Amino acid sequence: MPLWKLLLLNLYYQATRPARSWRNRKQAARGRSPAIVLYWHRIADDRTTPWTTSNATFVRQVSWLRKRFQLVSLAEAQRRIRRGYNHRPCVSVTFDDGYADNCRRAIPWLIEQQIPCTYFVTLRNVLEGEPFSHDLALGHRFEPNGMEQLRAMARAGVEIGAHTYSHPDLSSIADPRMLRREVVAAKEELQAALGQPVRYFAFPFGQYANLSPEAFEMAKQAGYAAVCSAYGGYNFPGDDPFHLQRIAADETMIRLKNWVTMDPRKLRTRRYEYQGPEVRGQRSENRGLKSIIFHSQTSILCPQFHLL
Numbered sequence: 001m002p003l004w005k006l007l008l009l010n011l012y013y014q015a016t017r018p019a020r021s022w023r024n025r026k027q028a029a030r031g032r033s034p035a036i037v038l039y040w041h042r043i044a045d046d047r048t049t050p051w052t053t054s055n056a057t058f059v060r061q062v063s064w065l066r067k068r069f070q071l072v073s074l075a076e077a078q079r080r081i082r083r084g085y086n087h088r089p090c091v092s093v094t095f096d097d098g099y100a101d102n103c104r105r106a107i108p109w110l111i112e113q114q115i116p117c118t119y120f121v122t123l124r125n126v127l128e129g130e131p132f133s134h135d136l137a138l139g140h141r142f143e144p145n146g147m148e149q150l151r152a153m154a155r156a157g158v159e160i161g162a163h164t165y166s167h168p169d170l171s172s173i174a175d176p177r178m179l180r181r182e183v184v185a186a187k188e189e190l191q192a193a194l195g196q197p198v199r200y201f202a203f204p205f206g207q208y209a210n211l212s213p214e215a216f217e218m219a220k221q222a223g224y225a226a227v228c229s230a231y232g233g234y235n236f237p238g239d240d241p242f243h244l245q246r247i248a249a250d251e252t253m254i255r256l257k258n259w260v261t262m263d264p265r266k267l268r269t270r271r272y273e274y275q276g277p278e279v280r281g282q283r284s285e286n287r288g289l290k291s292i293i294f295h296s297q298t299s300i301l302c303p304q305f306h307l308l
């Protein structure tokens, strides 16, 4: 992020902090605090890609979060969403892809600090040891995690999740057999290799355009407890606990602070709907109320900062 944007974001964060604190306290008193699910990719000390965070920044980010939020597992986040009541905002830590570099310092540190973590891996890269295509495209050959590393992490309490077999854009797959390979077979093979259930699934890329109702349905039928998107957005009590919206965290410290303290602009994020209209209808009252409240706040707080 360019320096001028960082400065502007910092100004915006400081200026809106009192209003946010007031609103967040009010929400907490009403049991409406969100469950925030964050995702990182690669923690290493060469900031060679936009999805790499340095070890020092990662520790600073998580330590800052720990002082202000309850750090919980995805299962606990789901429980609070399902219960329809949450009196304290909570944060879940997740990772996507599966980089061996994460096992040098970041994961051992999380384990040592007893911070719950869900780690989504792309099975083919784990099995074949091949770097990810999105890194190769930039000329990097970062090593993926091996199965032994994942087994050790699982034994230490890290929840291993599925991030498909080959990291495709699932919305572009029309053949149900190919979709099954990515969503269902990836789960079954990973479970067999780990010797424990794989309960969570994360869409590759995870933006609106990369999601599909067919993949959601297949994940549900396969017995996943939840699937994660990655376009941003908070999860509120009463929302659909099967779809966990996540926010990118492999960014600067100020951007993370801005997002987790409920940036009014992010409150307007539209939830991806994969279900039929009758199920959507049941939840619309909840969301309708939220959007009325947040739209009015947003127009007061941040009319000019939509580019940050």
Ligand SMILES: [Zn+2]
Binding pocket: 096, 097, 163, 167, 203, 204, 205
């Ligand atoms: Zn990915």
